[in-house]
Amino acid sequence: MYLIAPSILSADFSRLGDAVALAEQGQADMIHVDVMDGHFVPSITFGEKLVSDLHEKTSLPLNVHLMVDNPEKLIPAFLEAGADWLSFHLEVTAHAHRLLQLIRQTGRKAGLAINPATPIDLLSQVLEELDYVIIMAVNPGWGGQKFIPATRNKIRSLSRLIADRKLPVLIAVDGGIKVDNLATLFEFGMNIAICGSSVYAAEDPVATIKKMKTIASEFNQRIAAKE
Numbered sequence: 001m002y003l004i005a006p007s008i009l010s011a012d013f014s015r016l017g018d019a020v021a022l023a024e025q026g027q028a029d030m031i032h033v034d035v036m037d038g039h040f041v042p043s044i045t046f047g048e049k050l051v052s053d054l055h056e057k058t059s060l061p062l063n064v065h066l067m068v069d070n071p072e073k074l075i076p077a078f079l080e081a082g083a084d085w086l087s088f089h090l091e092v093t094a095h096a097h098r099l100l101q102l103i104r105q106t107g108r109k110a111g112l113a114i115n116p117a118t119p120i121d122l123l124s125q126v127l128e129e130l131d132y133v134i135i136m137a138v139n140p141g142w143g144g145q146k147f148i149p150a151t152r153n154k155i156r157s158l159s160r161l162i163a164d165r166k167l168p169v170l171i172a173v174d175g176g177i178k179v180d181n182l183a184t185l186f187e188f189g190m191n192i193a194i195c196g197s198s199v200y201a202a203e204d205p206v207a208t209i210k211k212m213k214t215i216a217s218e219f220n221q222r223i224a225a226k227e
C-alpha cells in the first residue's frame with residue numbers, strides 16, 4: 001500500500017482549514033499533524049483542539065505525530081479529539097508497549113516514530129503491537145530539512161524485518177521527501193510518504209500532491225498486478 005500524507009507543519013498556520021482543503025483537492029490519503037511541545041523539540045505547534053476541529057471539517061484521516069515528552073499524558077486527549085492514526089517517539093518512553101495497546105484499544109492505528117540515530121532493532125519486541133512506524137529522515141522539529149541518506153538503508157532493513165515476520169506493519173517516512181525522491185523511497189519499502197515543505201511551499205500544492213499520487217498509484221498497481 002502506497003500513500004501520500006501532506007504535513008500541515010509547512011502550511012500557513014492562520015489558514016490551516018484551507019491547507020486541508022488543498023490536500024483534499026489533491027486527493028491526499030491523510031493529513032499529517034505535527035504536535036511539538038517545546039521540550040522534546042524546541043518548537044511548539046498544535047494541541048488537541050486543532051485535531052478535534054479538523055476532525056469536524058475533513059473526512060481525511062488525521063495522522064497525528066506526537067513530538068512530545070511524556071506522551072502518556074497527552075495520548076488520551078488526542079484519541080478523544082479524533083486522531084485516526086497516532087504515533088509517539090520511542091526515545092521518550094519506557095512504556096511503548098502499553099501505550100501502543102492503549103491506542104489500539106480505541107480502534108485507532110498505533111505508530112512509533114524513531115529519530116535518525118535510533119536503530120530499527122529497538123522495534124523488534126513491539127512489532128506485533130504496531131500498525132505503522134515513522135522513520136524520521138530528518139531530525140525532528142522543523143520542516144524543510146535535507147533528507148538524511150542513511151535513512152534509505154533503515155527503510156530497507158525494516159521492510160525486510162516486517163516481511164520476514166509476515167506482519168502488516170506500514171512504514172511511514174517523515175522529512176525531506178519530494179516528488180524527485182518519492183519513487184526511490186517506495187522502492188526501498190516506504191508505504192506512507194509524509195511531505196511538508198515539498199507540498200505547502202510549492203507554487204501549486206494541489207498539482208504537487210496529484211503528481212505524488214500518480215507515482216503512488218503506479219506502485220499500487222504494480223502490487224495489484226503481482227497478486
Ligand code: DX5
Nearest residue numbers: 007140141144175176196197
Ligand atoms: C518534522 C516533522 C515533519 C515535517 C516534515 O519534525 O515531523 O512532519 O513536516 O517536513 P518536510 O517534508 O519539509 O521535511
Ligand code: ZN
Nearest residue numbers: 007034065174
Ligand atoms: Zn511529522
